[in-house]
Amino acid sequence: MLNPSSVEFLVLEALANIRRNRLMALAAVLTAGVSLAISAGFALTAIAVHRACEKLPQEFDMAVYVRRGTPPEQVSKLKQTLAALPGVASVTFISKERGWQEFKRSLGQDISMDDVLYNPALDSFKIRMSDPRMGRDLQNRIRNLPEVDDILWRQNEVRFFTGLARVVGIAGAVATVVLFLGSAFIIGNTIRLGIYARRREVSIMRLVGARPSFIRFPFLLEGMLLAGAGAVLALLLIRLAGAYLEALTGDLQSITRFLDSGVAPWQLAALLMAAGLGLGALSSYLSIRRYLKEGSLEAAAQ
């Protein structure tokens, strides 16, 4: 439908728009860049914290103590039973001798247990869970096994962190959406100013019978170019912030590794670019649509 000279005209119009409103365009790129960076940065942090909160309870192992006097064959059978339960990632056997040694070592040198002549420890299993949220069910099942004496598990801490993960996830999603809408509003306003600056052209286009899609196109392109440039800027800002954080934490690899969002750089770039282009197209579409509905042909007279 569009011939090459029309495409050329539309692209040149969009570029001319940007050139004519250089300052406004710059302001739009900066605001889009900063708000995209903030919203993406917030999203990344929220994802990282969310992941951390989900990961943390996995570090809390469940300790299962075996009833005293259980024969060794039954102990090894118990190990198989435990390993087969849902939500169990791995099971490690800790003999009562090793348990006793570890206990004594944990007390340090101040308190000596050398006078205690018999070993009060029990054989035990250390259970690592694949999903800490299933911990309660698991605990109940294990408790009913006849060979089990007691279970030790930090249930409250787990509940706290899984709850925190949910809150951070929801808050992060909401904040990201709000910031995104804020950028959409700012870009939409820039486009609206651009439309206002070109109201003569627009009203003459309408007067001589240009299709609405044809009138819209340069503004859509302009919005996408501005927001796309904003996305590139946002990416730079995030990389800078990332590099700064890395320098700040230095060898505290435990922190950086722990607070990993798991989003690859290329994914972040693609997401930001998609968000930017979508943002630009959406906000300019809404602005121009409203103007084309309300705008009068009289604008050319001003």
Next chain:
Amino acid sequence: MIEFRGVSLIYPNGVLALRGINLRVEKGEFVFIVGPTGTGKSSLLKLIYREEVPTEGTVLVDGQDVGAIPEGEVWRLRRKVGVVFQDFRLLPDRTVWENIAFALRVTGASARQIRRRVPEFLELVGLTHRCDSFPSQLSGGEQQRTAIARALVTDPPILLADEPTGNLDPDTSWEIMQLLERINLRGSTVLMSTHDSEMVNRMRRRVVALDLNGIARDEQRAYYHAESVQR
């Protein structure tokens, strides 16, 4: 070509612009719309190119009910109707050539069509030698010629001129008048609203006179004032 059937127009602010208009304009006609300020000359033209929608009655252009055209389809009507205004409405940062080419570009013409048609219409309005000038470098008459070329370059069968000579001196007005007549002779239907009694009297064309009650007079080969006939 154009037909008004019992058309009234009341603006949202309550102003009654037109009342009970019945009018029929055939293909190839030249019609003056005259009348005192506020009797709805401009409003009548606006109803034809769908800048306004009648409050009552129907306006037909080429057999189509203009008021019933959906918003997204109005552009098809606008391609049938060229419009020029008293204040020219040229784009100040584009040359004469670009102003005329603009109408072609935004209606999707090819580069070849533009190269062919723009010089043709520059010649029609006698501005070939000024094609690289900007509107600010032109006289009022030259600006109006540019506007006329822009309105016609897309080949609309109808030309509406809303007081096209209102800002021009008598000699220049007469030149524009002659240009519009030549355009009419090429086959365009021309409707022109005006206050210029001398020009209307000189032309002796169909005159539709409006007053606050609607159409006061509709006569062929007429004068600006009814009483002029007796003179």
